[in-house]
Amino acid sequence: MTASIILQNDRDKSLKRRHPWVFSQAVKQVHGTPNSGDTVDILSADGKFVARGAYSPNSQIRARVWTFDQNEQIDAEFFLRRIAQAWAVRQQLFDLSQTNGIRVVAAESDSLPGVTIDLYADVLVCQLLSAGAERQRKHIVAALKQLFDGYSIYERSDVDVRKKEGLEPRTGWLHLPRDSGEVTIKENGLNILVDVVNGHKTGFYLDQRDSRAAAGRYAKGKTVLNCFSYTGTFGLAALTGGATHVTNADLSDLALATAQRNMELNQLDLSKATMTKADVFKLLRQYKDEGKQFDMVILDPPKFAENKSQLVGACRGYKDINRVAMQIVKPGGLLLTFSCSGLMEESLFQKVVADAALDANRGCLFIERLSQAKDHPIASFYPEGHYLKGLVCIIQ
Numbered sequence: 053m054t055a056s057i058i059l060q061n062d063r064d065k066s067l068k069r070r071h072p073w074v075f076s077q078a079v080k081q082v083h084g085t086p087n088s089g090d091t092v093d094i095l096s097a098d099g100k101f102v103a104r105g106a107y108s109p110n111s112q113i114r115a116r117v118w119t120f121d122q123n124e125q126i127d128a129e130f131f132l133r134r135i136a137q138a139w140a141v142r143q144q145l146f147d148l149s150q151t152n153g154i155r156v157v158a159a160e161s162d163s164l165p166g167v168t169i170d171l172y173a174d175v176l177v178c179q180l181l182s183a184g185a186e187r188q189r190k191h192i193v194a195a196l197k198q199l200f201d202g203y204s205i206y207e208r209s210d211v212d213v214r215k216k217e218g219l220e221p222r223t224g225w226l227h228l229p230r231d232s233g234e235v236t237i238k239e240n241g242l243n244i245l246v247d248v249v250n251g252h253k254t255g256f257y258l259d260q261r262d263s264r265a266a267a268g269r270y271a272k273g274k275t276v277l278n279c280f281s282y283t284g285t286f287g288l289a290a291l292t293g294g295a296t297h298v299t300n301a302d303l304s305d306l307a308l309a310t311a312q313r314n315m316e317l318n319q320l321d322l323s324k325a326t327m328t329k330a331d332v333f334k335l336l337r338q339y340k341d342e343g344k345q346f347d348m349v350i351l352d353p354p355k356f357a358e359n360k361s362q363l364v365g366a367c368r369g370y371k372d373i374n375r376v377a378m379q380i381v382k383p384g385g386l387l388l389t390f391s392c393s394g395l396m397e398e399s400l401f402q403k404v405v406a407d408a409a410l411d412a413n414r415g416c417l418f419i420e421r422l423s424q425a426k427d428h429p430i431a432s433f434y435p436e437g438h439y440l441k442g443l444v445c446i447i448q
């Protein structure tokens with residue numbers, strides 16, 4: 053018999069709105085002895101079926117829903133159906149000859165909690181973050197083999213959140229291993245190197261695809277400072293869009309070396325780019341002190357807030373960095389500024405940037421809003437899926 057968890061009175065409300073998480077405080081009782089990742093039925097206080105999900109005894113999120121349909125079994129076909137559905141959405145959205153780095157499955161937003169799958173040309177990378185996803189690895193890989201015949205599959209489950217689920221990090225080839233993790237993808241026609249073994253996250257920041265394209269549209273005739281450049285792809289888009297010069301700044305030697313190779317791969321004029329290994333926080337101040345200015349500054353920092361208690365500090369950090377960035381934008385120039393902290397809502401981010409403008413004593417016009425790319429959709433029932441915000445600002 054399937055084990056089950058019984059919810060406290062009235063704790064089925066968010067599930068009825070199709071939000072896929074059950075917090076530990078919402079659980080009254082556990083029937084049976086489910087192990088980590090086992091499939092359990094989730095029942096309301098009066099014993100009615102609400103959902104079926106994966107049990108995670110070590111996590112504050114005690115269960116994550118796989119289905120709200122009592123008749124749906126969580127088996128190989130289930131994962132094949134769900135992944136095929138997510139892939140069908142993406143196939144409508146992209147011309148694979150121009151863009152073949154695509155998030156195929158965006159976890160909760162694609163009704164597969166804890167499961168992220170990215171496609172890089174003919175290599176798939178999967179990241180399994182929850183006890184349920186871990187338990188279902190075999191079915192997930194089988195579905196990928198069937199849908200993407202002949203593609204290699206690499207696992208990058210090496211993120212800290214797995215600890216909260218009581219899971220160890222795991223990486224390695226799961227299918228058709230290769231000697232190297234390096235793949236060349238296309239993004240809006242640009243060639244981009246992605247290292248699925250050594251790169252950040254699953255190898256690349258696919259979520260910024262549309263923002264890179266936007267940077268390209270604004271870049272004509274401009275000098276650009278690309279802060280937190282990683283492998284320099286905002287810079288590639290800017291140069292292709294007609295920027296006169298790009299300075300890529302990042303702390304990582306490997307990322308900057310790849311940025312250089314990305315320039316070569318796209319036959320761009322190497323004299324138009326500078327790779328600067330620096331702490332952006334210090335570099336911005338240094339440029340300000342030197343009176344160095346740019347026509348366009350891009351700020352795409354890593355996440356500042358991992359949890360609610362860090363949000364106030366994160367606001368301070370964003371305000372500080374945006375203020376100094378504004379001070380080195382030429383009057384009438386552009387700032388493209390981003391926050392990938394999910395806890396920072398769009399309106400709050402705009403307020404923080406507005407406060408930065410006040411402190412910098414500069415005018416700031418918001419002329420465009422940017423968001424995560426289309427293969428990172430936001431499900432109506434899971435608003436937390438909207439984590440990436442960007443503002444295009446004219447700095448006066």
Ligand code: SAH
Nearest residue numbers: 257260280281282302303304331332352354
């Ligand atoms: N804009 C990139 C993604 C940026 S991710 C893209 O579109 O691909 C954040 C980057 O910031 C990482 O490459 C990381 O190495 C870098 N980083 C983190 N802290 C930094 C700091 N203090 N100074 C400079 N770079 C930093």
